Amino acid sequence: MxxxxxxxxxxxxxxxxxxxxxxxxxxxxxxxxxxxxxxxxxxxxxxxxxxxxxxxxxxxxxxxxxxxxxxxxxxxxxxxxxxxxxxxxxLINHPLDCPICDQGGECDLQDQSMAYGSGTSRYLEHKRAVKEKNMGPLIKTTMTRCIHCTRCVRFATEVAGVEDLGALNRGENTEIVTYLEQALNSEVSGNIIDLCPVGALTSKPYAFTARPWELRKTESIDVLDAVGANIRIDSKGQEVMRILPRLNEDVNEEWLSDRSRFSYDGLKAQRLDTPYVRKDGRLQAVGWAEALDVVGAKLAVTDAARIGAIAGDLVCSESMKALKDLMDALGVANIDCRQDGAKLSTATRSAYLFNTTIAGIEDADALLIVGSNPRLEAALINTRIRKRWKKGAFPIGVIGEQIDLNYGHEYLGAGAATLQEVAEGKHSFAEVLKKAERPMIIVGQGALTRNDGDAVLALARQVAETTGMVTGDWNGFNILHTAAARVAGLDLGLVPGEGGKSVPEMLDAAAAGDLDVVYLLGADEIDTAKLEKAFVIYQGSHGDAGAHAADVILPGAAYTEKDAIWVNTEGRAQLGLRAIFPPGEAREDWAILRALSDKVEKTLPYNTIDQLRAKMVEVAPHFADIDVVTAAPWGEFGTAGAVDAAPFTNPITDNYLSNAISRASGIMAECSAAFSGKVEEGTGTNG
CATH class of the missing domain: 3.10.20.740 (Ubiquitin-like (UB roll))
Known part of the structure; x- marks a missing residue:
């Protein structure tokens, strides 16, 4: 050295x-x-x-x-x-735009010109002007300010894997352009805004809305996917103005996906801000006392076997614990946090974790992806995989849909039959995994939400065990979740109790008239048409599918409006802090459930969030270890059986409209119209 x-x-x-x-x-x-x-x-x-x-x-x-x-x-x-x-x-051609530039106050050029700028110019020539470029609905360009540092070009090419940006011409005619005059089609494109050291690339949705010194900055956790990216929420008054990434080398490095960065306008659209009760066929606004009385009375007179509870994808750990405790107190066994029907159990924690850890991807030397499109389901995990692939000697095989992942890979097959060949050592890629020192497998929800999901999970475990993925210091078996709430829900035991029904079974029972009350805690990704015969209680923040089917609505807080613990796909517990208060009469979800427990005379044993978290730690001790990944012991999981011949289908078809907050976002609607469907296309061999 x-x-x-x-x-x-x-x-x-x-x-x-x-x-x-x-x-x-x-x-x-x-x-x-x-x-x-x-x-x-x-x-x-x-x-x-x-x-x-x-x-x-x-x-x-x-x-x-x-x-x-x-x-x-x-x-x-x-x-x-x-x-x-x-x-x-x-500075020869840089315009005097500082008073109207969105980069003002956060500009590297401003800061360094204070130290090294002369204060006067010796040049009398006209400053050059550059035509603005179309980079889509997210990135605002003022290319006259560009100093040709090429950070954006290098990020797009090297990190995002989208070779749409580059420099044309030479000398003073050099311009940074999208070669075909089209929008920059990448799910992580917003990061070039952070990288730009001047005001050439700024946020189009944020343009001219606030100055950085006006904003209150709150450190929190993103919940729009299961990565758990560390973010900073910038708010002004009672409004979130923008969301930026925070540095965390083990999770998101310093990047953030576009969906997480730009969905913030959905936080104030279609909000539930007052309780509602259905009267004479229509939802009518009521006070909290009346709404809780109606719910309490209904729960009190309904047999526990005819009550079901479903926790959604954006629900915090504290509210799931409160829901679980309330249902246990009522004797309800029909409770589930797997609203997509994933065949995952709580018997073995390593069976539902990303055991390699996100940072651990960089230590792997072979990868098998099953039933997943990480580019849409977890964009920041996909950038990690690309980062490792760029270093070389990293064969990647894909079983499922043929997709463009922005790195070279071998397409192995469409469904569980191919996975079975790999598990039995009959496929050539099985030898690739066996020869690797640290192989890994990523199993997506597209492989686990099918009727044969349990058998697919057993095959994935067989692959891990027969190819040497699980050793003393390495666990290459990984489940990639799409829901921020899923791991915490499984940790806290939000699965059917003895004789209880899963989400698909609850929906079928409700449709048949065998379930009288269904409690939806932020659950919107279900077939609500099957709930028409049941009395539906919806507790959540947005007027999405669950609220439309409800007989009673209890308005809750969004993730930016409460202190809460979130557990990401690798099992890392992280603390999100409240940036603003909930609108109107909306309240924190655990507090609503605590108040409801009084109405049914099953008072929950905690009055503060600290007391509630103490109860969570009793169930799962890792909730006490914030920002720490605790290795889970390997065990038996999955059930061997026949597998379906149908191909795996990825769970996310529209990257920009995958949850209630994003669906309420006008920015995401623009992105969906501009980009949706374009990133799913691929040959399976691109690099």
Whole structure:
């Protein structure tokens, strides 16, 4: 490892590190525009110039490898003049847009021009103007401000895997364009807004709505998929103005999917803000006391065997625990959090976790994807897989739909028959997995929601065991969830009790008149047409499918409006904090259930959220370990049996309308109209 001296400080860095990285290791601050630690090196902007002894001129520290014995100076007069010269060139054509630019207050160019800008210009020529580009409904372009750092181009090509962005022409005619004058079609395109160091690429939905110093910033967790991306919610008054990613190397690095970033306008649309009770065939607004009295009276006179409860995909852990406790107190065995009908049990925790962990993908050396399209179901996991694939020696096989995953893969087959061949060692890809030191399998919900889901799960376990995926320090068996609430629901035991019915069985029983009351806790992804004969209680935040079928509506809080614990697909418990208060008469979900327990004379044993969480820890101790993944022991799961010949179908067909919040979002509706259906197409061999 090379050892060099930076401003008199001796520092040793890894082989292959750059001078810029060595300078930062030594505590020196180096300005930069084009350099980004997660992207390839471009060396475009020249702001990172430093002086190296025995070198004839200043060197670009981002592009120069650190060498043993180098002596670097970062704050000499020569360095200062070099950086001021680079800044002068960058500002030749940059317009004086700061007062009207959405990047104002968060702009790298603003910050660095304070240190290295001259304050005057020596150029009398007209500044050039560049025509705006169409990058779709999410990204607003003002390309006259572009300084050609190419961060956006490198991100699109290297991380997103969408080669739609690039530079055309040369010299002062250079422009960053989408080659075919079309929208940038990527489910992670919004990250180029964060990467842009100037105001050339900004958020189109956020344009001209707020300044950063007006916003209250709250750290929280995204719940629109099961990745559990760390986010920052920026709010103004009682409105969420934007959602940005936070750094978490183990989960989302510093990226965020477009659905999670831009669905925030759905938080204020189609909201349930007052209780409703159906009277004379119509829902009418009532007070909390009347609504709870109606629900309590109905639950009190209904036999426990004729009551069912379903927890939805966006429900927090605390509210599921309260629902479970209330149903247990009433003697109700018909309770389920698997509203898509996934054949997953709670007997073995490793049977429903992403055991490799998200960061662990980078340590794998072979991958089998079964019944899943991670590009739509978990975009940030897909970028991790692509990141590992780019390093090489990472064969990927896909069983299911033929899809474009933005990395090279081998299409193996369409359904469970192919998986059975791999499990029995009859398929060539089984040898690939056996030869790998750290193979992994990702099983999606498309493989588990079928009638033969339990048998498919057993085959997946057989693949893991026969190919050496589970060893002392490695577990390559992974379930990829699509619902933020699913793992916590399984951890807390929200599955049918003895003699209880699952979601499909509850729906069929309700349609047949065998179930009198159905309690929907944020459950919207079900066939509500089967609930017409039942008395439906809907508790949730949005007027989606569940609310339309309800006889009583109890308005709850969205994820931005409550302190709550969420458990992501890898089993990591994370704490989300309240950014704003719920609208109108809406209340936190666990508090509604606590109040309802009084009405049925089954008072729940907690009055505060801390007391409730203590009860959660008694059931599942890992709820006490925030941001920690606890390895789950391997065990028996799945039931061997005949499998259906039908092909696997992926659960998400429209990336932008996959949940109640997104369906309420006008921004997501635009994206759905512009992009839906385009990313599912593929040959199965693209890279």
């Amino acid at each position: 090379p050892t060099l001296t930076v401003d008199g400080v001796e520092v040793t860095v890894e082989n292959g590190a750059t001078i810029l990285q060595a300078c930062e290791e030594a505590g020196a601050e180096i300005p930069r525009f084009c350099y980004h630690e997660r992207l390839s090196i471009a060396g475009n902007c020249r702001m990172c110039l430093v002086e190296m002894e025995k070198a004839p001129k200043l060197v670009a520290s981002c592009a120069m490898p650190a060498g043993d014995g180098m002596v670097i100076h970062t704050n000499t007069q020569k360095v200062k003049e070099g950086r001021e010269g680079a800044m002068e060139f960058l």
